[in-house]
Amino acid sequence: MSILIGGDAGQGVESSGGGFALALARAGLGVFATQDYRSQIRGGHNFYTLRIGSEHDVRSQERQHHLMLAFTPETVEMHIDALAEGGGVIYDERLKIDADAIRARGFHAFPLPLGGIAQEAGGSRVMINTAALGAAAGITGFPTTTMEEVTRENFGAEIAEKNLVVMRAAAEMTRERHGEEFRHRLAAVPETGQQLLLAGNQAFAYGALVAGCRFISAYPMTPATTILEWMTAVDPSFGVVTKHTEDEIAAIAMAVGASFAGTRAMTATSGGGLALMVEAIGFAAMTEVPVVIVDAQRGGPSTGLPTRSEQPDLQFVLNLGHGEFPRIVLAPGSIGQCFEVAWRAFNLAEQYQCPVMVLTDSYLASALRTYPADYFDTAEVVFNRGKIVAGDVATPSGNDGLYQRYEITGDGISPRAFPGNPHTIHSVTSDEHTEAGHISEDADDRVPMMDKRMRKLVTAQADIQPPRVFGPDVADITLVCWGSTYMICREAVELATGRGISLNLLQFTDLWPFPDGAEAALNAASRLVLVEQNFTGQLGQLIRQETGIEITERMLKYDGRVFNPEDIIDHVAGATVA
Amino acid sequence: MTTETRERIDISMFEGHVKPTWCPGCGDFGVLNAVKGALAELGIAPHEVLIVTGIGCGSKLPDYMLAYGMLTLHGRPLPFATGAKLANPDLHVIVVDGDGDAYGIGGNHLIHTARRNPDITHVVENNQVYGLTKGQYSPTSEHGYVSKTSPRGSIEQAITPTALTFASGAGYVARGFAGAPKDLASLIARGIEHPGYAHIDVLQPCTTFNKINTYDWYRERGYESDEAAGVSDRTAAWDRVQQWGDQIPLGLLYEADPPNPTYEQQMAALQEAEMNPVAGTAEHDPQDPRYDALKRRLFS
Numbered sequence: 001m002s003i004l005i006g007g008d009a010g011q012g013v014e015s016s017g018g019g020f021a022l023a024l025a026r027a028g029l030g031v032f033a034t035q036d037y038r039s040q041i042r043g044g045h046n047f048y049t050l051r052i053g054s055e056h057d058v059r060s061q062e063r064q065h066h067l068m069l070a071f072t073p074e075t076v077e078m079h080i081d082a083l084a085e086g087g088g089v090i091y092d093e094r095l096k097i098d099a100d101a102i103r104a105r106g107f108h109a110f111p112l113p114l115g116g117i118a119q120e121a122g123g124s125r126v127m128i129n130t131a132a133l134g135a136a137a138g139i140t141g142f143p144t145t146t147m148e149e150v151t152r153e154n155f156g157a158e159i160a161e162k163n164l165v166v167m168r169a170a171a172e173m174t175r176e177r178h179g180e181e182f183r184h185r186l187a188a189v190p191e192t193g194q195q196l197l198l199a200g201n202q203a204f205a206y207g208a209l210v211a212g213c214r215f216i217s218a219y220p221m222t223p224a225t226t227i228l229e230w231m232t233a234v235d236p237s238f239g240v241v242t243k244h245t246e247d248e249i250a251a252i253a254m255a256v257g258a259s260f261a262g263t264r265a266m267t268a269t270s271g272g273g274l275a276l277m278v279e280a281i282g283f284a285a286m287t288e289v290p291v292v293i294v295d296a297q298r299g300g301p302s303t304g305l306p307t308r309s310e311q312p313d314l315q316f317v318l319n320l321g322h323g324e325f326p327r328i329v330l331a332p333g334s335i336g337q338c339f340e341v342a343w344r345a346f347n348l349a350e351q352y353q354c355p356v357m358v359l360t361d362s363y364l365a366s367a368l369r370t371y372p373a374d375y376f377d378t379a380e381v382v383f384n385r386g387k388i389v390a391g392d393v394a395t396p397s398g399n400d401g402l403y404q405r406y407e408i409t410g411d412g413i414s415p416r417a418f419p420g421n422p423h424t425i426h427s428v429t430s431d432e433h434t435e436a437g438h439i440s441e442d443a444d445d446r447v448p449m450m451d452k453r454m455r456k457l458v459t460a461q462a463d464i465q466p467p468r469v470f471g472p473d474v475a476d477i478t479l480v481c482w483g484s485t486y487m488i489c490r491e492a493v494e495l496a497t498g499r500g501i502s503l504n505l506l507q508f509t510d511l512w513p514f515p516d517g518a519e520a521a522l523n524a525a526s527r528l529v530l531v532e533q534n535f536t537g538q539l540g541q542l543i544r545q546e547t548g549i550e551i552t553e554r555m556l557k558y559d560g561r562v563f564n565p566e567d568i569i570d571h572v573a574g575a576t577v578a
Numbered sequence: 579m580t581t582e583t584r585e586r587i588d589i590s591m592f593e594g595h596v597k598p599t600w601c602p603g604c605g606d607f608g609v610l611n612a613v614k615g616a617l618a619e620l621g622i623a624p625h626e627v628l629i630v631t632g633i634g635c636g637s638k639l640p641d642y643m644l645a646y647g648m649l650t651l652h653g654r655p656l657p658f659a660t661g662a663k664l665a666n667p668d669l670h671v672i673v674v675d676g677d678g679d680a681y682g683i684g685g686n687h688l689i690h691t692a693r694r695n696p697d698i699t700h701v702v703e704n705n706q707v708y709g710l711t712k713g714q715y716s717p718t719s720e721h722g723y724v725s726k727t728s729p730r731g732s733i734e735q736a737i738t739p740t741a742l743t744f745a746s747g748a749g750y751v752a753r754g755f756a757g758a759p760k761d762l763a764s765l766i767a768r769g770i771e772h773p774g775y776a777h778i779d780v781l782q783p784c785t786t787f788n789k790i791n792t793y794d795w796y797r798e799r800g801y802e803s804d805e806a807a808g809v810s811d812r813t814a815a816w817d818r819v820q821q822w823g824d825q826i827p828l829g830l831l832y833e834a835d836p837p838n839p840t841y842e843q844q845m846a847a848l849q850e851a852e853m854n855p856v857a858g859t860a861e862h863d864p865q866d867p868r869y870d871a872l873k874r875r876l877f878s
Contacts, residue, residue, distance in 0.1 A: 025878070196877040206877075210869045212862035214855035215665055217657075234872070239851025239858040241664045246690040250657035253650070257630070257661025260648060261669065263855035264862075265661070283651050343864070373874055381864035418856065419646035419662070419669055422625040427640040427647025430633070438596050439641055439649070 001184050002062050003136065004079055006047035007071025009040055012129045016069070017048030018368070019150050020133055021197060024052055025370045026146040028192030032058035034367040036561070039222070039306040045074050052186060058369055059334070059494070060487040063564035066184045067139065069132045073097050083107050088182050090114075090135045090174075092128060110139060110178050114170060122166040134167035138174030142186035194373035200338045200364040200484075201268075203376065204294065205230040207342025208266055209240065210381050213292070215265035217243040217254035219273055222306050223362040224296035227268040248273035252280040252293065260289045260428065262418035264346050268294035271313050272303065278320045281355050285325035287428040288406070288414070288453070290349035290356070290386075297361040297483075299560045308560025309362035311483050314538040317357045318512055324450075326457045328352060328464075329512035331359040333486025335369045337509060339376045343383075348463060351386035352456045353413060359511075361533070363562045364484035389417040389424050404435040408448050412455030457513045464510045466517025471497070471504035477572050478525035480551060482508040482539050485531050485563060492568035503572055508539065514546040522549050529572065530554040533562065589618040594643040599635075605756030605782030605793075606636045609703055612754070613672065614643055615763035620770060627670045630659040632679030634710045636703035636782070639674050653684030656691045656700070660841075663696050666856040667842045670770060671697070677704040681717040681737050692746035692775055696841045699769040699776045703756070704739065705784035706791045713787035723790065740819040740831055743777040749834035750776035751819055753827060755800055756783065757793050765830065772833065774840045781826070796826070803827040810835035 005020070007013045014035055021033040030053050037046040049061050064084035070076045070091040080102065083089075088108030091097050092115050099109035112135055118127035130151070137144050144167055151167065152160045198206075205227045208216070218228040232242040241258070245251040251267045258265040269277065274295045284291045297313045299305030317329050328348050332341040341358060349356040389403070403424040407414040414435075417424030431439040432446050440446070467480075471493035479489045486507045496503035506521055506528075522528065522543065530540045530551040535558045540551045555571055557563055592614040600606045617627060627645040631637035633652035640647025646669075650658045655673045663671045680688050680702045691698070707725065708714040714727040718739065722731040744751050750772040754762035762780060769776030781796045803818055815832035842848050853861060 194874065194878055196873065198877040202877065206869075206873060209872075210864050212859045212864065214858040214862075215661070217661060236846035236850040237852075238868075239847050239853055239855060241845065241847050241855050243660075243664065245657065246686055249654060250660075250687055250690070253654045253657035254661030254664070257648070257658035257663075258665035258855060259661075260658075261628070261662040261665035261856055263665040263859045265665070265855075279651055280654065287648075373878065376873055378864050378866075378869050383862060383864050385859075418666075419628045420625060420666065420856075422623070425625050425644055425646060427629075427645075427649060429641065429647075429649035430651055431649065436595070439638065 001052045001067070001186065002065040003050045003052065003067045003069065004047055004065040004082070005069040006045065006075030006079060008042070009038060009044045009046050010042035011071045013046045013048050013071065016129045016133055017050060019154060020136070020147070021050055021368055023147040023150045024050065024186070025195045025197040026149065027143070028189030028195065029186065030054050030058040031197065031370045032061060032367065034061050034363065037307050045072070045078060047075065047079065059491040060565055063566040067136060069136055070095070070097065071132070076102065080105060080107070086183055088139065090132060090139065108178070108181055110135070110174065112170070112174060112177070117170050117173065118166050121169040122162040127163055127166045130163045130166045131170040134170030135174040137167070138171035139178055139182045140184060140186040143188055144168060144171055146188070195370045196373055196375060197368055197370050198335060199226070199366050199368050200332070200335045200360055201226040201296065201366065202230050203335045203338035204332070204342045204358070204360065206376065207339040208292070208346065209234060209238065210378050211264065211343035211346040212383060213264040213266055213346055214239055215241045215255060215258040215263050216267065217245050217251045217258070218268045219245050219248045219251050221270045221273045223298060223365040224268040224270050224294060226365070227294060248276040249280060252277040252291070255291050256280060256284045256289050259291050260287070264350070266292040266294065268296065270296050270298050271300045271316065274313070274316070274320070282321040282323060282325060283430050284355050285321070285327065285453070286430055288353040289428070290353055292345045292349050292356050292358065294358045294360060296365040297359060299558070305560040307362065309484065309533065309562050310558060310560060311359070311361055311485070311533040311538070312535070312558070313359060314482070314511065315541060317359060318542065324454070326352065326354045326453055327512060328354060328356045328460060329359065330356065330510055331483040332364065332509060333481070333483060333507050335364065335367065336371060336375065338364070341509060343381045347382060347384045348460065351384055351413070351463065352460045353386065353416060354456060359483055361484050387413050387415040389415045389421070405437045406433060406435045406449060406452070408435060408452050411459040412452045413459065460513055461516050464513055464515050466515040467506045467508045467521050469504055469506055469521065472502065473504070475504035476502035477527045477529055479503065479505045479529050479531050479568065480522070480539065481505065481531045482511060485533060488563045488565050489531055489568060491565035495565055495569050496572070499569065499573070501569070501573060511542065514542065518543070519547040519549070522547060528553065531563065531568065533557050587618055587621045587623055589614050592617060592624055592643045592645060594641065596641050598642045599638065601786045603785040604635065605705060605784070606639065606703060608756035608759040608762065609636060609674065609701065609780055609782060610639055610642060612759045612762035612766055613639070613674065613701065615759065616766035616770060619763065619767045622670055627672065628659070628662055629672045629674060630655040630662065631673070632675035632684065634676040634678060636674060636676050637679065653679045653682065654687065655679065656684060656687040656698070659698050660691060660694070660696050663698055664842065664845070664848070664855070666854055667697070667848060668854070672770070673698055673700045675702060677702060677706060677716045677718045678708050681739055681742070688743065689746045692743045692748040692777065694841050695747070695749060695774040695838050697773055699766060699778070701766060701778045701780060702739065703782040704779050705782045705788055707784050707788040709784045709787050738820055738822050739779045740777070744815065744819040744832055747838070748777045749774045749838045751832040752776070752778045752830045754778055754780045755796055755828055756780055757796065761828070768830065773837045799824055799826045800828045801825060803829040803831055805830055809833045
């Protein structure tokens with residue numbers, strides 16, 4: 001079942017949706033919730049969708065919705081075509097919404113005195129959203145218990161009580177008036193046990209914390225901001241320094257400074273902020289200071305589509321910076337994968353002493369999904385800091401010149417040491433340098449040092465994961481994707497199974513260094529379909545660059561709105577028929 | 579470190595392995611000696627110091643002495659240094675950069691570091707010209723200054739750096755002279771001792787590309803500010819930090835009394851945690867049950 005809540009910005013669409021999602025999760029239902037909004041505080045149509053089902057049913061949103069909570073007439077106009085058969089619309093009877101027109105389309109119209117209930121039962125029309133949620137509970141038979149719990153947490157005691165009266169009154173009236181008309185039901189599933197409900201940004205931030213990240217400096221930029229916010233909200237006893245900086249240049253510089261001092265550090269931004277960080281990312285690569293950088297992508301160029309989801313930055317992060325330097329690029333595909341990619345990113349950054357860039361996007365960063373409480377298991381987290389000089393070894397004195405920060409090694413990795421250690425005094429520089437770290441423009445220093453840095457990427461292949469296959473091992477059609485389109489493609493693979501379509505999926509999480517196993521995996525497929533949310537098919541470009549394989553069948557989308565799983569099915573079903 | 583060990587620290591311990599590439603007579607020599615002298619005076623050992631620099635002749639300083647060093651990007655040493663300081667507040671962090679770095683390309687960081695007040699000492703080698711790029715005007719070049727990018731004379735007003743940091747909230751504002759390295763060492767040492775951001779603007783002649791603002795030019799105009807009259811009164815300090823031209827005050831121009839709280843002192847994560855970020859990562863255990871408890875509490 002899918003529910004859509006729509007209204008103007010400022011009408012509480014997101015808070016209603018978020019509260020409802022949490023109530024459903026606590027009732028043991030699986031939820032996938034995503035919102036569609038604009039870069040303005042008030043006005044403009046916003047909507048929130050909640051897909052509800054069993055735990056395994058919630059990998060992405062779906063195209064059609066069964067119930068709509070319309071806070072504006074515009075909501076009905078914009079979304080009525082997306083109502084599923086037997087669907088219904090709940091709205092305040094004072095709104096200029098034509099019930100007959102809705103019914104003429106074969107849907108249910110549920111005009112209710114939502115504002116009136118809010119006014120009468122709670123004393124203010126402000127609680128109209130609460131009345132709408134109560135009505136949604138009433139029409140679906142969903143018990144209001146967990147909704148009441150969430151309401152109590154979200155409001156002060158006095159206001160919460162008023163809201164609860166409104167919610168119950170609306171639920172009761174809806175049951176009485178329309179209880180028998182709507183056939184889609186929502187029942188609590190108590191045997192589910194405790195569930196988690198979180199977004200990709202939270203999963204990443206939590207993964208970073210568990211990975212030992214103790215420093216984040218960032219400048220607010222949608223859709224990355226909540227990573228900084230979440231880390232800042234963590235109890236100070238965890239000792240995580242969080243810094244909202246004056247700009248993105250300061251953000252990356254502080255993270256690199258902190259990492260040089262010896263802590264695990266990160267920054268998070270979106271494409272525009274990343275553009276400002278580019279020079280300092282090259283500095284981190286040159287000085288071999290580990291750093292993790294999240295690019296939560298949105299539509300570009302320039303300010304682009306601030307609140308919309310796209311994947312336009314893959315080629316940017318693969319190529320950003322002047323000069324040539326090693327980097328590692330990862331892209332989690334789901335909220336669950338954000339956690340694992342987070343702790344892997346910190347290990348890889350320290351093991352290979354280079355920038356690790358993580359690509360997410362607006363959809364992945366913000367969508368909420370339920371997971372069982374034992375998911376995001378810390379027991380699986382590996383903590384590997386790579387080569388670090390122990391405090392008491394190395395050399396007897398700091399000025400005997402024996403510690404060489406950039407010692408030429410076979411694997412390209414030179415043991416790091418941190419300020420404060422009396423045995424390893426050294427400086428690092430943005431210039432090309434000697435093994436001891438002193439500035440040098442000599443070709444005899446340049447070439448071995450360049451080779452050493454670039455050699456790290458060869459060594460890193462040992463820790464790079466090849467693309468993974470989901471669905472049947474062998475299929476007529478293989479989707480190829482990276483990042484958040486995984487959630488949609490994965491769901492499409494499930495839908496295909498039910499419809500007798502032979503479809504599987506090849507997902508890249510590790511994009512650079514380009515995984516050794518990728519070429520064989522691509523060659524094993526009979527027909528490849530590239531699915532990306534950008535104009536140029538950037539993974540396709542990368543694959544062709546690295547393997548010579550050109551994927552000619554492409555589903556590309558750059559309108560800032562994500563694919564629906566059914567879009568993929570339509571495409572491949574059409575392709576199959578053709 | 580014990581007092582006895584501290585007493586054994588002298589300036590020779592900071593001797594580097596690389597010979598400076600500065601021009602003969604360059605003011606940077608004076609700054610290098612002053613930085614080393616200040617550290618020796620305070621009994622700070624080389625491994626306890628991190629010197630962060632920008633880009634320019636003077637920013638090569640860490641290459642020419644023994645201490646932890648980070649030669650960073652043009653204009654960016656302040657945020658690099660702030661990151662290191664917040665990660666390990668036990669380090670003595672000194673930033674050395676130039677007028678192009680601090681007052682030009684990195685001006686935004688200067689303002690925000692001054693108001694933020696991390697315990698960082700900031701020495702700006704202000705030669706009023708771009709030397710490493712061979713002679714263009716800088717943010718502190720006088721109106722009318724003739725250079726390769728201002729052949730008809732600069733048509734911009736010069737920044738008065740001490741006024742800028744004072745107005746931005748700095749708690750320690752001073753001006754030194756590279757031609758008087760002992761006085762400069764003392765100003766730097768007091769800046770290190772000052773809890774919080776300390777700005778030391780240094781008149782530092784570029785003997786090759788600035789034929790106007792020479793040692794003699796500065797000597798004729800510089801005068802020792804009367805510290806005995808008090809340095810913490812903001813109204814009187816406002817006159818001193820703005821003064822420039824025929825009379826240029828040297829020495830400590832302003833120091834907040836009592837000092838403003840530092841950023842580190844106010845940051846809960848540094849005050850309430852058992853370990854600073856560097857120790858926190860070093861001692862980290864991902865399987866610590868606190869993480870699982872946090873997950874269940876925050877996400878359900």
